[in-house]
Amino acid sequence: MLPIRPLIAGAALAAAVTVPLALPAQATQLARIPVLTGIRAAHQPGLDRLVFEFRGGVPRRAQARYTGAIVDQATGRTVSAVGDALLRIRFERAGAGTVQARTTYPLPGVIQVVGTTPYHSTLTYGVGLARQAPFRVYQLTRPSRVVVDITTPYRTVPVRGYFLDTARYDAGRQPYTTAVRRPVIAPSTAYGALQRLFAGPTQAEKAQGLRFVSSKATGFSKLTVKRGVARVYLTGRLTGAGSTFTIADEIMPTLKQFPSVKWVKIYDARGHTQQPYGPSDSVPRSLEP
Template identity: 60%
Template sequence: MFLPPKRSLAVLAVPLVSLLAAPAAATPVPSHAAVRTAMRTAVHAAPRVATLVDVRASHHPGLDRVVFEFRGPLPARRGAGYVSRLIADGSGRTVPVAGDAILGLRFGGAVGHDNKGRPTYGPTRETFALPGVIQVVNAGDFEAGLTFGIGLSRKASYRVYTLTHPSRVVVDVKTPYRTVPVRTYFLDSRAYAAGRRPYTAAVSRPVIPPSTARGALQRLFAGPTQAEHAKGLRFVASAATGVRSVVVRDGVAHVRLTGSLRSGGSAFTVADEITPTLKRLPGIRWVKIYDASGRTERPKGHSDSVPESLEP
């Protein structure tokens, strides 16, 4: 066994009295200026969260542009990619989005509400009358993360980049296809309230030929734009959740809807929007609307028809 030399023990033998007698070092009290400086340093060191203040979209030559504007810094993390469906943060439920393709977006280190939980930007679901972009839908504002889905008329290449002063995330979606204008009919709530016919008003929408009937109904189910909504236009869904199929044969458009259709006792239903929308298209003279089970009152012949569930 190894033992240290005895002289090392003498070195370690410090009298206890000398330790107790040593005066305690004085702890300096920080000045007010030093405290303020430390607080400012802590605030600047804490990560800042981007706050979404606006979502807008517009068409430019060859592309549709969606802009997410933030107050403060840019979101710390940004991701984009096509998804088969849009999932709500937290609940995991599917969020409906109008369009044949959904471009999903995720912003980390960002919020869309203030300290009282109030939204800091416009509607969480907004429709646009653009060739490619149909809707922009929020699917989550959860734990400093924002999730969005952009509903598109067709899957296309895209580019995501950032701009500053102010902070913006920009999404450019290519539109390398031809569109034609169609007329889509919504309920005119002001005319309906006044009992003044017609109860519908038409707006123009771009759709990709040759599937103009399907494209027109896709735009109908997306609803009115913000400007159109401000004028009193509304989409009455009658509990329909979408269009499963549209088949035009011998002048008759056969439209099969999804969802639990019901009129709710109203004399105005989704059929009153679908029928004039389709009858303005070439080659369609009659419209037959079917429920999710494929039922309609007059399935045969040259006539209009609705399922019994849409009767008042």
């Protein structure tokens, strides 16, 4: 049986890392607020590098710490991010440009970066990670950047996740899914593949017409694999909305890529599925067309 872990886990809290970033000479200039112009991430040997680029200098201060939840200060609502650890990054005295509010990355550690509503010249971002690991924060200039290096001291293996291909679906060409590759931490490869599925496609994959159909599922609370049967317990108010394509059409091929999985049974938040017993696939009634 695979380890059972929540989709969004509260990592053990770590001491905050606060880095004053503004250069002394900047204090004598006319007050201006640096504006965030882009976020990017890439894997380097032994680490994932997350870069926040600004126009007009760097923010006065950057703070990063592991936390159990990201709260939007403007609305008071919790903002979700896919991952087993959640790193909060906050910039003081900074403005937001046209930056995507939620971005998925196909990296060993960084799964997803989500933003909150700017609040009193403060920007807050949540970084969903595959695992809590040491990190460091520093600045670079020309252009102005705040860099977060997150170590990846673990072994990953490539798996596939299956998303709706809108071009194939619109043309009526089956299968309606297209596979993408993701690195996941061994040995919990089925869990990792399902977690990456819920993170959705990257920006480049979206540009190619790939979409994650959630059917209003918000995540999964449990995944077990025993005697060839994978059982997935979804959260949220599931509905197929009369569609011939639902989240089940993404989950089943994603899990059946593993030799240990022959059948997939999907349960709703109340623990119901139509065929809970025997060697067969099964979905809850709410996902039927």
